[in-house]
Amino acid sequence: MKRDTKSNSLVAVALCITSLIIIVVSVASGPRLLNPFVMDSETCRILLAIRLPRTAVALLMGGALGASGAILQGIFRNPLADPYILGISSGASLAASFGIMFGISLFTLSVPILAFIGALATGAAVVILGHGWKGLKPERLLLAGVGIGFFLSAVLMLVMTLSVDDGLRRAILWMSGDLSMVDWELLPVGLSFILIGLALALARHKGLNALTLGDDIAYSLGFNPPRERLYLFIAASLMTAASVSMGGVVGFIGLVVPHVVRRHVGSDAAVVLPLSVVAGGTLLCFADAIGRTVAAPLELPAGVIAALIGSPYFIFLLGQRKAP
């Protein structure tokens, strides 16, 4: 789809430049400020062991959540849809929290793998419940997601209330989007799932646009709406699962970043998807850099900071009199 190319390119370039600056700031900042121009062995060690993996994970997580939100809002035709509200994040966090609290460590990657399994299982359950007699129905799918999400959250709260050991604090931190447990080992799996999900979504961007107009019109344009919705839901589930398994549950980004991006570049999915990746990644990266710097050595969860920074901007945009 051709688009309002000139102004959209400007937005994209501005966003990428901002993103690069924030990446550099994020790598340099922390409890100890690094000077990227003086590379002694200590600086190198901190860079490789802590800062780079953490920055990379923040970028990937935020990007995956931004794209997932853009997909889910389109296929459900609901501006409130996001991985968090649809229960996918809850499934992942429940599975992972079990792992953390009960110290399940069959192998080193147990927590992220549990989270990943939890996210995919929840996504699959939502899809199965959301299947009406004539295929995947948006309202049904949304309700199934909300219902399952509430149930899983309740189970999680129950387990956490009954648990008394030290695992509890770690689980709460993890659930609020704390990125301090990140290391390089999680990156390849997360990255590959995000790339697969994003590629699938981009390949289906026309279907995503058409679904936004409603199933009847999407059908009239030659699409098979239930099939398109299924592919896109799988793409969003893959990316959400990867994100939660790398760094826990971060709300806000999946919900708000796509709306902010659309305000600037319109709603064509071919533009919104990649820019939601960049914007979501940048926001979470920035939030994480602030969270681990301002109150060092205390760490503030990136998800909390992202919401603190992002919400006022979002409310400002809403206040501007401009069509959706």
Next chain:
Amino acid sequence: MTTLEFAAVSFSYSPKRFMDQMSFSVAEGELVGLMGPNGAGKSTILKLAAGLLSPTKGKVLVGDRAIGSYSGKERAKHVAYLPQILDLQAPFRVGELVRMGEYPQDGSQVFSVEEALHLVGLQGKAKTHLAELSGGERRRAYIAMTLVQGAKVLLLDEPLASLDIKYQFELYNLLKAIVSENKVSVFMSLHDIGMGAMLDRLLLVKNGRMVIDGVPGKVLTDEIVQNTYDLNDSIGVYMAANRTACQVLSVASVL
């Protein structure tokens, strides 16, 4: 040349609501109306024609092939369907919407986006948000999308509903221009008898059955309309007034 044909089509939602042995056809370049009381089966007929529903018996033929035998992209180049209610919340700009008509295309486009926008009178509005348009303009933007799509038959479910008289006439004139200049057929449901009187042909349906199929003068007689809609009074006065108003307005719109 026939572009849409119902050959003894039956369809049922439930034992009480069904459509029986419906047969009719729409020829190339025709502007055909579908009228009848609420619940008569107008929307069902349009959805069957669009392929959104499959007949339980009989065949819906588009371009001499059963609609169900086309691939999605092929089907989109034959028929386009617009539901009665168009999403007010669709977050697109006019140009973005109309360009979606290119999705089923592979380079053999009949109308470019610019041509379609010009034809529906929305040139210069490509960057306007759909939400900022009037109801009539929004309907025309969607019609522009179906033109880019290259559909030979436009199936419109009550496109005139909720439009005021000015927009109704604009839309009527647009549809008239589309069918006469571009060999596209329009098959639409409507309630307004005055508008119905201006179409090439009318189908009147009741309880899932065809009452009559013919030119408006033959279909919209007092007796037929009274019987179809279970009216107790003559509609003569209403129709005479309506016809005069239509003539006045159509003259005015030509001027």
